[in-house]
Amino acid sequence: MTEAEWQACEEPMEMLEALELEVHLRAKARIMRSWRLVRWFTPKAPLLDDRRPFFTPRQLYLLACAVNRVFWKARNGDTLPSSLALEERFADGEITLAELLADDPERQWHWPNPPHLISNVFRRGRWPPAFEGIGRVYCDLTRDIFGNPFRAAPFSRAWFTPTVLALAAQMYESRDFGAMPILADALQEAGCDNADVLDHCRGLGPHVRGCWVVDLVLGKE
Known part of the structure; x- marks a missing residue:
């Protein structure tokens, strides 16, 4: 995926795959550098800027929380379950995974694995026919959390x-x-x-x- 494709993407799973590719390429770059062969074998891709951190589990958890909020609002209006706030507390490290699972044991199938969780909530959110165009919303949420992984924004x-x-x-x-x-x-x-x-x-x-x-x-x- 190119920078222009990232900015215009309306398919959330494509964005998730791009983020996962970033992790793979950076891990490969670190290995190749240790062999002093990186100049010949590392793909010359913008996603390989090791000076910038790639995604963290917290970011993926918060993206799942944001998607869940959109999903619930689309189905039930402004009445949101208290479980959404609990999931955000877990994302920010305020409660443990055991406490999150105690609220709903069914979370054990997705929440311990953030990439799998995101894949699940992205696909689940496309089921109802009324959710036409929801992919664009999910992509906007992804860009809000991950910004532009092709270009670091300097901060002072x-x-x-x-x-x-x-x-x-x-x-x-x-x-x-x-x-x-x-x-x-x-x-x-x-x-x-x-x-x-x-x-x-x-x-x-x-x-x-x-x-x-x-x-x-x-x-x-």
């Missing part, structure tokens, strides 16, 4: 003023990301001139827990 700690930190923390805790354009203004006033960061904050979204800009501000991985 000097941008993290008390206002920036307070805005990011408030949105994360409340799950209300309506202040993202205000966060962009605060970052810009602090010296941020990175178009990827500012455009993401001022874009249409959606923005959810795990949003890559908010995570960078709050130091979450």
